[in-house]
Amino acid sequence: MANQKIVPANAPVLEQLLGWVDNRFPLTKLWKEHLSEYYAPKNFNFFYFFGSLALLVLVIQLVTGIFLVMHYKPAAAEAFASVEYIMRDVPFGYLVRYLHSTGASAFFIVVYLHMFRGLLYGSYRKPRELVWIFGVAIFLCLMGEAFFGYLLPWGQMSYWGAQVIVNLFSAIPFIGPDLSLWIRGDYVVSDATLNRFFSFHVIAIPLVLLGLVAAHIIALHEVGSNNPDGVEIKDTKDAKGIPVDGIPFHPYYTVHDLMGVAGFLFLFAAVVFFAPEMGGYFLEANNFIPADSLKTPPHIAPVWYFTPYYSMLRATTSDFTHYWLPVAMAAAFVVWLLRARPKAIWVGLVFLVAAAAVVALYNFDAKFFGVVIMGGSVMILFFLPWLDRSPVKSIRYRPGWHSLMYIIFVIDFVILGCLGTQEPDAFKNVVSGIGTLYYLGFFLAMPLWSQLGKFKPVPARVTFHPH
Ligand code: HEM
Numbered sequence: 151m152a153n154q155k156i157v158p159a160n161a162p163v164l165e166q167l168l169g170w171v172d173n174r175f176p177l178t179k180l181w182k183e184h185l186s187e188y189y190a191p192k193n194f195n196f197f198y199f200f201g202s203l204a205l206l207v208l209v210i211q212l213v214t215g216i217f218l219v220m221h222y223k224p225a226a227a228e229a230f231a232s233v234e235y236i237m238r239d240v241p242f243g244y245l246v247r248y249l250h251s252t253g254a255s256a257f258f259i260v261v262y263l264h265m266f267r268g269l270l271y272g273s274y275r276k277p278r279e280l281v282w283i284f285g286v287a288i289f290l291c292l293m294g295e296a297f298f299g300y301l302l303p304w305g306q307m308s309y310w311g312a313q314v315i316v317n318l319f320s321a322i323p324f325i326g327p328d329l330s331l332w333i334r335g336d337y338v339v340s341d342a343t344l345n346r347f348f349s350f351h352v353i354a355i356p357l358v359l360l361g362l363v364a365a366h367i368i369a370l371h372e373v374g375s376n377n378p379d380g381v382e383i384k385d386t387k388d389a390k391g392i393p394v395d396g397i398p399f400h401p402y403y404t405v406h407d408l409m410g411v412a413g414f415l416f417l418f419a420a421v422v423f424f425a426p427e428m429g430g431y432f433l434e435a436n437n438f439i440p441a442d443s444l445k446t447p448p449h450i451a452p453v454w455y456f457t458p459y460y461s462m463l464r465a466t467t468s469d470f471t472h473y474w475l476p477v478a479m480a481a482a483f484v485v486w487l488l489r490a491r492p493k494a495i496w497v498g499l500v501f502l503v504a505a506a507a508v509v510a511l512y513n514f515d516a517k518f519f520g521v522v523i524m525g526g527s528v529m530i531l532f533f534l535p536w537l538d539r540s541p542v543k544s545i546r547y548r549p550g551w552h553s554l555m556y557i558i559f560v561i562d563f564v565i566l567g568c569l570g571t572q573e574p575d576a577f578k579n580v581v582s583g584i585g586t587l588y589y590l591g592f593f594l595a596m597p598l599w600s601q602l603g604k605f606k607p608v609p610a611r612v613t614f615h616p617h
Pocket residue numbers: 197198199200201202204205208261264265268271273274278281282284285286287288289363366367370374375376377
């Protein structure tokens with residue numbers, strides 16, 4: 151056989167064993183390609199901890215999930231009691247459940263910071279578009295995973311949260327009502343719904359998630375990691391073809407990442423042992439009451455990680471769609487007209503007239519637009535690699551006011567998140583409306599604003615200060 155590795159007969163047993171495996175499976179090759187000879191930029195900073203932490207949380211969720219399934223009963227009549235049984239009677243069951251529920255929130259904290267890092271350093275730009283696209287698909291899966299999982303304890307919030315979200319599908323024209331019935335498997339959220347959500351939460355989505363995470367990392371290792379300077383380290387190689395600004399991932403970043411893991415576990419354990427409900431943000435009080443299809447809780451809100459998007463849904467009132475949105479779109483159109491090429495103007499006009507005709511013809515209600523805006527606010531992330539036209543990748547070399555745009559974006563997202571946890575009123579709706587417009591405007595107008603301003607020169611080599 152070609153490429154056979156010949157191990158001397160007197161070599162140590164472990165070396166012989168490795169030789170035997172390598173002649174049948176590319177173990178050493180994989181180790182080298184992805185760890186010991188994967189050259190990562192030497193200037194990674196704090197934000198680069200979150201990829202490995204996302205992997206860690208994924209493992210925590212899978213392991214604790216396996217143990218929860220051993221005792222959980224996916225039936226409307228038994229689910230709530232089986233969770234209480236896990237909490238009170240199963241040895242260390244409370245710990246496994248708190249690790250899993252806290253892990254869900256930790257996942258989103260880590261992933262939001264991981265995505266933000268991508269935004270800051272332009273990690274979604276060429277040649278990492280697919281790394282980003284796989285990432286957004288992972289984000290969608292995570293949202294689905296969290297949503298399906300939340301029904302399983304069969305508490306009041308599980309039940310009514312699912313009811314509200316599945317009902318949103320009924321706002322889709324023509325197929326909506328049938329679609330939501332099909333998703334539920336019944337006219338209300340019921341045993342049938344619980345069974346299918348269980349199946350999706352426990353097997354279907356985790357499988358897809360694992361596949362996507364593998365694709366995400368394979369794609370990243372194909373092109374190499376970006377870094378806080380947005381400089382391609384592969385452009386400057388030494389005589390052996392090794393990037394001069396690169397260091398082997400193992401042992402340098404495995405050790406570095408272990409430090410992140412230690413810090414993370416410290417905080418994670420503090421929450422699990424001392425504040426697993428996190429004041430109602432990680433586990434809501436209403437969910438300690440068994441689901442009751444006859445008693446709607448006065449205030450239904452999703453878990454914190456969904457609330458920015460929930461705010462956008464609630465902000466889309468009929469006032470918003472009748473006055474705010476058309477005015478914002480008209481303003482955007484005028485700005486675009488000032489810069490677009492004549493051919494594009496005609497295409498834009500035709501598109502606008504067609505969209506106005508469809509809206510006028512079908513008289514869609516605000517709920518439908520709410521669903522479109524909420525879904526669109528996540529889907530738009532897929533297009534980020536092509537929306538950003540800045541001549542440089544990293545925020546470090548962009549004009550100062552670009553940083554301000556990002557700071558406002560983060561504040562906006564946090565405000566939307568906070569408002570989504572609270573009961574709505576007229577003032578909060580106005581704030582959510584403004585927040586929604588900023589969120590959408592940030593991305594939709596990005597092709598324009600990302601090119602404007604005075605950019606700083608990008609160095610050929612990464613900036614690195616040894617510590
Ligand atoms: C289960 C969730 C996820 C896991 C386990 C994961 C894992 C990783 C790992 C291990 C890396 C390399 C280390 C690093 O650069 O931090 C990475 C890089 C990256 N991830 Fe993720 N990721 C996840 C979700 C996401 C999401 C949701 C996005 C974006 C929507 C994303 C976008 C990226 C990008 C752009 C890079 C390259 C960063 C760079 O080179 O600067 N990832 N990911």
